[in-house]
Amino acid sequence: MPDAYPKHPTIPASAGVGLKPxxxxxxxxxxxxxGWFEVHAENYMGGGGPPHRYLEKIRASYPLSIHGVGLSLGGDEPPDADHMARLCRLVDRYEPGLVSEHLAWSRHDGSFLNDLLPIPYTKERLARLCEHVDRLQSALNRTVAIENPSTYVAFDAEDMSETDFLSALTQRTGCALLLDVNNVYVSAVNHGWDAASYIAAFPMESVAEIHLAGHAPDTDDFGAPLLIDAHDRAVADPVWRLFKDVLSRTGSRPTLIEWDNDVPEWSVLYDEAVRANALLAETAGTDVKAMSHAG
Structure with a gap:
């Protein structure tokens, strides 16, 4: 393992992809x-082996973002101490430019649920989430970006909208936000609200990273449209259009192509990154950077 990786204070405002074996x-x-690669933290929490041998070589040449999926920040219980310690060791080892986690819960009473479950947007839940985010940022000694969820159910009793909840979270903790544009579109279709209005209300000043992904169309028990945040296909055209709206408000930001299931050959994933990079360059008012095709 290198004594020290190249330091990247920030991830470049260009397209990156999720790193897959x-x-x-x-x-x-x-x-x-x-531009950069992102990995799920939990896939690299072992001490060694092939995953780390490859990641060490790739990290020596590319900036890295680490995306956690298992801390259950939105749950009743504080983040698991052992899990958080492993994340801290991973971050210390690879010096990522960004660290992010989800606005969700997945652990209760010592049991881990293999899902990212929604939370109610209440004052009580906000206070608990802020405690957990503060604990995580203190342990890492860095700002963490929190990702907006894709949701399929809504709670009857809530004190505020999702965008107001996220805005309050950033104000109380100083955390950043990871804006998943596909999640916005999926939730909008599932709940029947307007995605553009959500984007207009989102606290864009806190966005440190953007995610784009594919979703699977389905229908619910009543025949209404239902979208699943599947990460198993190319980014859909409505999500690309929403991404352009986001960029008009944020300017260029590090943008990840997420493709976690039915992972295609490299050239397909790379072409998605090329499309995102073209929109980012257009937003920045520069010529589209020629990306050498690989795969």
């Missing part, structure tokens, strides 16, 4: 022109 060899042999 099926692409390790292609990335190392072809060194594609990609």
């Amino acid at each position: 099926v692409h390790y060899e292609t990335i190392l042999s072809e060194r594609p022109d990609i």
Whole structure:
């Protein structure tokens, strides 16, 4: 392992992709022109083995973002101390430019649920979440970005909207936000509200990273449209259009292409990053950067 990785105070405001084992060899042999990579923290919490051997080599050449999925920040209980300690060691080891987690819960009474479950937007829940985010940021000694969820059910009793909840969270904790545009579109269709209005109300000044992903269309028990945040296909056209709206409000931000299931060959994933990069460059008022095709 290198004594010290190249320091990247911020992830570049360009397109990145989620790093998948099926692409390790292609990335190392072809060194594609990609802005950065993101990994799920829980996939690299072991002490060694092939995942770390590959990640060490890739991290030596590319900026890295670490995205946690298991701390259950929105739950009743504080983040698991052992899990948080492993995350801290991983962050210390790889010096990522960004660290992020979800606005969700997945653990209760010592049991872990393999899902990202929604939370009610109440004052009580906000106070508890702020405690957990403060604890995480203090342990890491850095700002963490919190991701907006994709949701399929709504709570009857809530004190505020999701955007107001996220805004209050940033004000109380100083955390950043990870704006998942696909999650916005999925939730809007599932609940019948307007995605553009949500974007207009979102606290864009706190956005440190953007996610784009594909979703699976379905119908509910009553025949109404239902979208599943599947991460198993290309980004849909309505999400690309919403992304352009976001960029008009934020300017260029680090933007990740998420493709976690039915992962395609590298060239397909790379083409999605090229499309995102073109929109980012357009927003920045520059010529589209030529990205050398790999795969």
